[in-house]
Amino acid sequence: xxxxxVEDDKETxxxxxxxxxxxxxxxxHAADGHAGLMMAGDGAAYDVLIIDRMLPKLDGMALLKxxxxxxxxxxxxxxxxxxxxxxRVRGLESGGDDYLVKPFAFAELYARVVSLxxxxxxxxxxxxxxxxDLALDLITRTVSRGGQEIELQPTEFRLLEYLMRHAGKIVTxxxxxxxxxxxxxxxxxxxxxxQVSRLRSKVDRGFTKERIKTVRGAGxxxxxx
Amino acid sequence: MLTRVLRSANFKLxxxxxxxxxxxxxxxxxxxxxxxxxxxxxxxxxxxxSEIAQLMGDYADDGMDxxxxxxxERIDTGGSRRLRYSIVAPDGKSIFDALDAPAGRKGWHRKLxxxxxxxxxxxxxxxxxxxxxVAADLSIIHDIEDAIRGQLFALLLFIAAAAAMGGLVLSRxxxxxxxxxxxxxxxxxxxxxxxxxxxxxxxxxxxxxxxTINRMLxxxxxxxGEVQHVAxxxxxxxRTPLGHLRQTLEQIRSEAENPRQxxxxxxxxxxLDGALATFSALxxxxxxxxxxxxxxxxxxxxxxxxxxxxELYQPVAEEAGITLSAALKPNLCIEGDxxxxxxxxxxxxxxxxxxxxxxxxxxxxxxxxxxIIAEVRDNGVGIAQTDHVVLVQPFFRADASRSTPGNGxxxxxxxxxxxxxxxxxxxxxxxxxxxxxxxxxxxxxxxAGA
Numbered sequence: 001x002x003x004x005x006v007e008d009d010k011e012t013x014x015x016x017x018x019x020x021x022x023x024x025x026x027x028x029h030a031a032d033g034h035a036g037l038m039m040a041g042d043g044a045a046y047d048v049l050i051i052d053r054m055l056p057k058l059d060g061m062a063l064l065k066x067x068x069x070x071x072x073x074x075x076x077x078x079x080x081x082x083x084x085x086x087x088r089v090r091g092l093e094s095g096g097d098d099y100l101v102k103p104f105a106f107a108e109l110y111a112r113v114v115s116l117x118x119x120x121x122x123x124x125x126x127x128x129x130x131x132x133d134l135a136l137d138l139i140t141r142t143v144s145r146g147g148q149e150i151e152l153q154p155t156e157f158r159l160l161e162y163l164m165r166h167a168g169k170i171v172t173x174x175x176x177x178x179x180x181x182x183x184x185x186x187x188x189x190x191x192x193x194x195q196v197s198r199l200r201s202k203v204d205r206g207f208t209k210e211r212i213k214t215v216r217g218a219g220x221x222x223x224x225x
Numbered sequence: 226m227l228t229r230v231l232r233s234a235n236f237k238l239x240x241x242x243x244x245x246x247x248x249x250x251x252x253x254x255x256x257x258x259x260x261x262x263x264x265x266x267x268x269x270x271x272x273x274x275s276e277i278a279q280l281m282g283d284y285a286d287d288g289m290d291x292x293x294x295x296x297x298e299r300i301d302t303g304g305s306r307r308l309r310y311s312i313v314a315p316d317g318k319s320i321f322d323a324l325d326a327p328a329g330r331k332g333w334h335r336k337l338x339x340x341x342x343x344x345x346x347x348x349x350x351x352x353x354x355x356x357x358x359v360a361a362d363l364s365i366i367h368d369i370e371d372a373i374r375g376q377l378f379a380l381l382l383f384i385a386a387a388a389a390m391g392g393l394v395l396s397r398x399x400x401x402x403x404x405x406x407x408x409x410x411x412x413x414x415x416x417x418x419x420x421x422x423x424x425x426x427x428x429x430x431x432x433x434x435x436x437t438i439n440r441m442l443x444x445x446x447x448x449x450g451e452v453q454h455v456a457x458x459x460x461x462x463x464r465t466p467l468g469h470l471r472q473t474l475e476q477i478r479s480e481a482e483n484p485r486q487x488x489x490x491x492x493x494x495x496x497l498d499g500a501l502a503t504f505s506a507l508x509x510x511x512x513x514x515x516x517x518x519x520x521x522x523x524x525x526x527x528x529x530x531x532x533x534x535x536e537l538y539q540p541v542a543e544e545a546g547i548t549l550s551a552a553l554k555p556n557l558c559i560e561g562d563x564x565x566x567x568x569x570x571x572x573x574x575x576x577x578x579x580x581x582x583x584x585x586x587x588x589x590x591x592x593x594x595x596x597i598i599a600e601v602r603d604n605g606v607g608i609a610q611t612d613h614v615v616l617v618q619p620f621f622r623a624d625a626s627r628s629t630p631g632n633g634x635x636x637x638x639x640x641x642x643x644x645x646x647x648x649x650x651x652x653x654x655x656x657x658x659x660x661x662x663x664x665x666x667x668x669x670x671x672x673a674g675a
Contacts, residue, residue, distance in 0.1 A: 009465070015472040081464055084512045085564060089521070103468030103501060106475060155536040181537060185509065185568050186502055188575050194540040 001025045001047040001117055006036030006063065007079065008055055012102070016050065019106040020113075033058025043072040047117045050109070053080035053091065061094040068095035075116035077109075085184055107218040111170040129164040131224045134203065134211055136164055145203060145211075155181075156199045163212065163222040172219035196220055239392015243385045250384055251377070258373055262366050266345065269361035270333075273347050276308055276359050281349060284357075292357070293321060308361050309344070315354030331356075335363075343367060402431050406438070417516070418446040457511055464504055471497055506634040509568075510619070513641040518562050525563045527599065528555045531588050534570045538578070542586060545578055553590040557597055559665050561646045569642045572635040573601040573661055581605025583658050597665040604658040613652040 003020055007013040008031055017027045028046075030036040033055040040049055040063075049067075053060040064076055077098040078091045091099045098112050129136045133146045141157060143150045152160065162180045163171060173192045177183040181191075200212040213221045276299075284292040296310040312321040336344050346360040405423060412420040421442060422435035474497065478490035512518065535551040542549035570588070577586050583605030590599050608616065615621050617640035620633040643650040643663055651662040 011469050011472065015476070018476075081468075084508065085562075086512070086517060086521070101505075102464065103471040105471075153536055155533060181533070181567070182564060183567060183571065184564055185571070186505070187571050189538075189541050189578055191537055191541050194544060195537065198540050 001113075002028075002045070003048050003050060003113065004028045004030065004036070004040055004046045005050040006030045006033065006040075006055060006060065007050070007052040008032060009052070012052075012079070015106070016109065019110065023110065032056045033060065033063045036063050037066060040067055040072060040074065041070070043067075043074055046074055048113050049074050049076040050113065051076055051078055051096075053078050053082060053087070061091060061096075064095045077112055077116060079104075079109075088184065107170075108172050108174055111172045111175065111219055115166055115169050115171065115175070129161065129167075131164055131167045131211065131222055132209075133207075134164070136161055143203075145207065150202055152199070152202060155195065156202070159195055159199055160203065163220065167222045167224035170215050170219050170221050175219070236392050236396045239389060239396060242392065243388030246388050247381050247384050250380065254373060254377065254380075258370065261369065265363065265366055269345050269363060270347075273308060273345070273359045273361055277347060277349055277357070280310075280357065280359070284351065289351070289355070292351075296321065308359055311358040311360070312351070313348075313356045313358060320355075336360075399431075406435065410438070413442060413445075418442065418449055453511055453515070457508060464501065467497065467501060467504075471501070503634065506638060507619075510634065510638050510641050513565065513638070513645050516645065518565065518645055521562060522560050523563075524558050524560050525566075526556065527559045527566070527597070528553050528557045528590055530563060530566055531570060531590055531599065534567065534574065535588055538571075538574050542574075542578060547578060547584055547586050549574075549586045549588075551588045553588065554592060557590055557592060559597060559646070562642075565642045565645065569639050569663070570601070572639050576635055577601060577603040577605065577659075581607075581658065585658075595666070598662055599665075600660055600662045602655050602658065602660040604655065607654055607657055607659045608652065610654065616652060617650070 003025055005013055005016050005027060007016070007029070010031075013029050013031070017029060020027045028039060030039050034057045036049075036051065036055070037058060040046060049064075051060045051064060055063065058066075060078060060080075064078075067074070067076075075097045076095065077100060078096045079100055079102055080087060080091065081102045088099045097116050100109055100112060127137065127139050129138070134143070135145075136143050136157075138161070143152055143157065143160060159176065159180050162176065166175075171179075174186075176192050176196075177187070196212065196214075200210075203212060204210050209223070211223050213223055215221055280292060280295055283295050292312070296312075299307065299310065310321070311319050314320045331348050331350070333345070333347050336346055338344050341364075343363045343366070344360040345363050346358055349357045349359075351357055402425075409420050409422050421439050424432050424435055424439075426432070471494065474490060474494050478487060478494065481487045481490055531553050532551065535549060535553075539549050574586065574588075577583070581603040583603040585602075585604040587602045588600070589602060590597070592598075612621075617636050619637045621636075639661075640650055646663075647666060649662075649664040649666075651664065653660050653662065
């Protein structure tokens with residue numbers, strides 16, 4: 001992947017760049033909003049933009065707004081030191097696809113960047129999600145594996161839906177909290193771990209192939225094959 | 226409103242004014258009456274004296290016949306305000322124009338005539354034992370007195386009524402301004418520090434009071450703003466270096482080959498994340514208390530939200546050996562911030578799971594009268610009644626929970642969320658255990674129809 005990070009804090013920029021390069025991606029760095037705008041202006045240049053919310057010369061939100069208005073659709077994730085809910089909403093409204101509060105674990109950022117990159121085109125008409133022998137019907141709200149129906153609670157159904165929409169990619173604990181349960185804070189009990197293991201026991205029981213995998217130190221992944 | 230008006234200090238003052246005013250009028254009328262009476266008497270005396278002087282002059286010159294002639298002339302030409310004249314013989318008989326009054330003394334005296342006239346009489350001796358009496362009728366004084374007496378009661382009644390009405394109007398106006406002051410101070414008390422008292426622009430006492438209060442509010446807002454700013458600044462600015470520290474630690478962790486070192490680094494990262502979580506919670510509380518979240522209020526189904534919370538937490542509770550159950554009245558909607566309400570219930574449920582030491586946890590939702598009550602009830606060790614007030618203070622930890630990890634910001638956050646929703650947060654003994662109630666003041670229109 002080719003990525004652009006627009007970040008004035010050199011330490012954070014280096015940290016992100018190093019991490020991404022270690023994973024074999026090529027990274028460009030812009031230290032202020034103007035430079036970022038120049039570099040990202042060609043919509044095809046990058047797979048994902050990583051933009052700090054507060055930048056010298058042109059702040060992150062204004063930068064992305066300008067890009068979006070000029071037709072650049074490159075997925076973008078905001079980094080911010082501001083953790084307020086309002087701020088998050090404004091970030092998403094200005095055209096951001098995701099929003100990550102500093103400080104963050106690199107694995108968290110990486111999972112989100114990968115999840116944004118080459119996102120499959122939104123299939124609004126799609127009513128059944130599939131991953132190998134696993135099928136989830138959005139209309140009838142039923143799940144089956146190998147033709148065998150699996151009974152799920154509403155909250156488990158939503159969790160599986162999220163995992164299937166991100167099949168083949170790592171989803172972090174925080175992504176699940178935000179995307180499935182709309183928790184924009186860090187709960188102090190391991191609800192995610194417990195919910196996932198409960199879902200796994202229902203989805204994988206009796207099958208040799210494990211669909212829901214735990215990625216150590218990063219999160220979970222639904223095997224798409 | 227009327228009882229308030231009647232109870233108000235202003236109205237009492239108005240009544241006092243009415244009383245004082247009535248007494249003043251009474252005294253004034255009396256004084257005027259007395260001085261008028263005095264005046265009428267004085268005039269009558271002067272009139273009588275000058276008449277006597279003239280009559281006695283003529284008498285001295287031309288004798289009794291001329292005197293009689295003079296008197297006759299005066300009687301014929303005098304109008305209704307004429308004096309009365311009489312000549313009394315030595316044997317006490319009136320020989321000319323009887324006064325219609327019993328014979329009296331010499332000199333000035335007052336006497337009632339037989340027809341009831343109040344007469345002021347002067348008598349002057351003539352020659353040969355005769356006496357000249359000249360009298361003025363002062364009955365007009367009684368007429369005035371009667372007239373005043375007759376009107377006085379009505380007058381006093383009118384004055385009292387007018388004073389009371391004036392008091393009512395005044396106190397109503399004053400009360401309106403006092404209401405404005407108390408409304409504003411209530412707003413300030415509720416957290417809206419930018420509320421100010423309106424000024425009438427008249428520069429009166431109320432305006433001066435309002436200006437003083439406004440200056441005080443200005444100062445309070447500034448101080449609170451500074452404190453908040455400093456607190457936010459600390460929380461915010463510390464996050465950047467701590468963020469760098471986290472990046473470095475993570476780097477070292479990824480490069481460490483020794484599993485023992487890795488474990489140590491993991492521990493360090495965990496501790497750092499704990500500190501960062503505390504800062505996040507502080508910033509979140511500050512954000513909520515600033516009231517800015519109110520802009521995003523929207524109606525949502527509280528019953529459904531609580532049901533989701535129950536489903537989400539049931540597996541965790543089960544693992545902790547706690548039965549999480551729900552008694553939720555369906556389809557109860559409130560106006561608010563759903564994301565924050567999730568955080569509220571998450572905090573309370575996790576508090577109960579981690580600190581209560583109980584075996585049962587129940588979420589309840591009911592509508593009582595015009596209130597919606599959402600409660601989280603456990604059967605654990607509970608919290609001492611004396612601690613219920615300090616529970617919501619930042620960094621307070623009940624003795625029972627000191628051994629378990631936590632930052633002491635969960636309940637202050639819950640309190641801030643409840644305040645934002647204008648709901649009351651109550652703690653009560655569940656005998657055994659703790660029940661935390663969130664009481665929403667009114668049911669939205671949607672529920673009213675249900």
